[in-house]
Amino acid sequence: MIRAHLACMAIALAVLSLGMRPATAQDLIADISNHLISITSDFKGTELLVFGAIEGGGDVVVVVSVQQRDNVIVRKKDRVFGIWVNAESAEFSNVTAFYAVAATSPLEELAAPEQLRLYEIGLDALRVEAEPDVDEAAKLEFLDALIELKQANGLYPVAPLHIDLVGERLFRVKIPFPADVPVGSYLVQSFLIRDGQVVGAQTSPLVVSKGGFGADLYEFANEDGALYGILAVLGAVMAGLLGNLMFRRP
Amino acid sequence: MFQIYLPIAEMSVDIFLLLGMGGAVGFLSGLFGVGGGFLMTPLLIFIGVPPPVAVGSEVNQVVAASVSGFMAHWRRRQVDFKMGVVLLSGGTLGSAFGVWLFEILRELGQINLVISISYVFMLGSIGTLMMMESVRTILRRRSGTTARRKAHVHNWAHGLPFKMRFRTSRLYISAILPVGLGFFVGVLASLMGVGGGFLLVPAMIYLLGMPVSVVIGTSLFQITFVTAVATILHSANTQTVDVVLAGLLTLGAVIGAQFGTRVGAELRGEELRGLLALVVLGVCATLLWRLITEPSNLFSLSVVGLN
Amino acid sequence: MSDHSDTTNASGEHVAGQVKFLVCVDGSPPSRVAVHFACRRAKNTNGRVALLHIIQPVDFRQWSGVEEMMREERRDEAEALLQELAADVNGWAGVMPELLMREGRIGDEILGAVDEDPSIDLLCIGSNPAEGKGKLVGFLAGNLAGRLAIPLVIVPGTLTDEKIINIT
Structure with a gap:
């Protein structure tokens, strides 16, 4: 299982490096305070510190996410004979179980939507896939519901967190994790964006386990x-x- | 204050709330001589335990609640083992069928609904019958007449094939009846987390015509083993048995039941039975209310292959 | 719950100096031996015998119909047992015994019966030596000092008829 996750990470890194413009490796350096979060019975949530430095200016975006291994079913209740019953449903694959994003500037000012989508930056950029039997209208409605439920549970923090750049070089941001944070092998990705293009990226693995x-x-x-x-x-x-x-x- | 994490229910609950609930239901079960599963499962649902976990854990707790009673009746030779084994054969099939149905309903996203509706029907009918019986007895006592019941009437059931002799119960009846009865109670155990004594005992007396001296012991034999089978099948197939939850409820229930038995030996009141009927109807009404009020969020998420 | 009834009271008034044996019976062989012992003693001392049977309280109370049926069945069984033993007493002691029936916890009800009838002089219970110290024996012996104001005779169930005749 761990091997599978490492393979996923390697693929993710390969994808990232393919889409990037050349930039010197030293332009972005980032690390995280902790590579393992252990959820014990008295776990009440925690914070993860992501920090690093950039060279030559630009904006920094930090994304913390983990994929749901299994498909997710969104169900909608409807009234049948006076009783509220799960009626319609839609199944999604490739659902992000936890997704938090932090940036030095509002995302829409940093890059074009296509560029953000390429790197899955921002909730709108998530590549959730509906199963073939879900029609387009239902997909939109149920996907909205999925994101709303995740936001209500604190698993998709609503507003992107703001990152301060110290002296145009150093950055640090605390990513909050709620008490019922999903377990799994997380990716903590840091991006360097210049002129609407992602020019540097670094990924750190993070394991959340019970x-x-x-x-x-x-x-x-x-x-x-x-x-x-x-x-x-x-x-x-x-x-x-x-x-x-x-x-x-x- | 003293929160404890329930690993299968995946939630934190106040430890004294669970002990108190176990104690209260244990008290009632000691008072009335029934298992109490039919009250505990809805209460667990009310405090936010996912209904499937409430059922799986409660069926485990009923094992603890019935085993000592079974042993006590065994010592007094008040168990018809042949009848018990025949009931149990039906009960095992029934609980396997129940767990199978449980899994399908969960995949369809309807398990919570089916558990709730089953409880509304069951508690509604038990509560109403108890209330009617109670009121009738009170009225009869006031008017001063007593009615002696006829224990066993010959009915259609005696025409059924596969007759078997049950020496301890002094019966010669078709095996279809106890197998069918065991099956039905087995389904209830898997689907609702109850032992089913409230139904099994009257059915054994009125339907099978067993002498009452062996009815309680034999029903406890069947309940202990069927709930044990249902616990194992649920653990293996649905992973809904939370042993931490079951253990805390058992601890509370053992203590509560002692007081209940003691108080029950002193009290003998039809009004008391009427009160239990009210509690049962109250729980039934609360479940029904939750089904008919519009939920705050119509949407819900579930992960395929998990509860 | 002290629900007791005297079904029969064939023997006459209490006579001064006449010893009254109270025997607790439950239909087990040791309790029969205890009855036999008490009868022989009573016959030889011109005493009288009372049989006490404790009916277990019904512990299933959800349906009153079921509860009532259980109570009736237990009562019927108890009556049959007492009648059967009464015939034995008549044969052994030549008198009809007093028959007592109470419903409740065994230990408490025995003490209650003794408290209520001051003419009882001796309490007689059977024991099964094969099973070690029984719960009832232990309870009564333990409460003897505190609450029981009359002698307690424990008759081992292994006693043979000849032995009983010998010692009485």
Whole structure:
């Protein structure tokens, strides 16, 4: 699984380098404060610091994102015989599970929409694909709903975060992660934009994973469900008998 | 205050809220001699546990709630094991069918709806019947007459084939009846997370004609094993069994049930039964209200292959 | 729940000096041995015998129809048991015993029965030595000092008829 993610990253990097105009490697240097975020049972959200330096001016955009491995179904409730029932639905693939963007200037001032779309900068640039059976009108409606729900859950922060450039060279930005941040192998991408063109990019991997007892239990339940179930039954039997024994009276 | 993370439900809940709920439902189940799953699952849904996880975890808790009762009746030789095994064969098939149906409904995005509607129907009919019975008994007591019930009437069921002899129950009846009954209760266990004693006990008496002395023990035998099977099948296929949730509810329920049994031994009131009927109808009405009011957001997301 | 009824009271008034044995019966072989013991003792001391059976309270209360049926069935079974044992008592002791039926927890109800009838002089219960110290024996022995004001006789279920005749 890790190998697959590394392959994805390599492809992403290859795509990035293909589309770029030549710029010296030293023009953009970026790093992140932390390469592993562990979600334990008392996790209440965290912040990731992205920092770096640019050479020769320009604008900086930072994108933090992770793809959903499985397809996502958006369902819409409708009233049937007075009851609210899931009726219409649309299935999407290549959905971004978490997407945050930060920039030194408003995105629309930085580059043309085509350029932004090429690098998936901004919510409008996300390349979500509807399954073939979803018609165009439904696609628009359900995609809007998908983005709204993600925004409501804090998984697509609504406004792009602002990055300050210190002395035209140094930048730093804190990306907030909510408590229910999805797990997965994230990409933290930093772009250098000059004259409406992306001229430099750097990608850092970030792993968000569950840790602690809860995560072990979750993994156990999902990987060996039958054994988990047998142990759950044994535990219940023991608890039931023990509880009764403790309180037993003649 | 003291939040605990439920790993399968993927949410944090106040630990004392869960213990309190376990205690309250345990008290009622001790008082009335029933499992309490039919109240616990809706309560879990009300506090925000995803309905599939509420069902999977509650069916696990019912194992704990019924096993000691089964052992106690076993010791007193009040279990008809032959009848229990026949019921259980139907129950195992039923719970497997229930889990299969559960998975399909989840893929269709209708599992939450089906769980809620099943509960509205079940609680609605149980509550109404209990209320009617309670009112009738109170009226009868006031007028001073007593009605002695006829235990078992010969009916159409005696014409069915595959007759079997149940020595402990002193019965010679078609195996189709207990297998069918077990199947139905097995489906309820998988789909709704209940043991089904509230239905099984009267059905065993009135439908099968079993002597009441072995009914409770035999029903507990069937409930313990069917909920165990349903727990394992749910764990293997739907991953909806949250052992942390089930464990906390069990802890509360064990303590609550002790008090319930004690109070139940002192009290004998038709009014009490009427009160339980009101609670059942109240939970039913709340579920129905949630189904008919417009949700704040019509859209919802689900990931394919996950709950 | 102290729901008790005297079904029969064949024996006469309490006579001074006449010993009254209360035997707890549940239909088990040890309890029969205890009845036998009490009968022999009563016969030899010109005493009387009372049989007490505790009906378990019904613990399924959701449907009153079911609850009522269970209570009736238990009552019927209890009555049949007491009638059957009464015939035995008549054969062994030559008198009809007093028959008591109470509903509730066994230990509490036995103590209640003893408290309510001051003419009871001796409490007699059967035990099963094969199963070790029974719960009832343990409970009564433990409460003997505090609440039970009369002697408690524990009759092992393994006692043979000859032995009973011998020691009584």
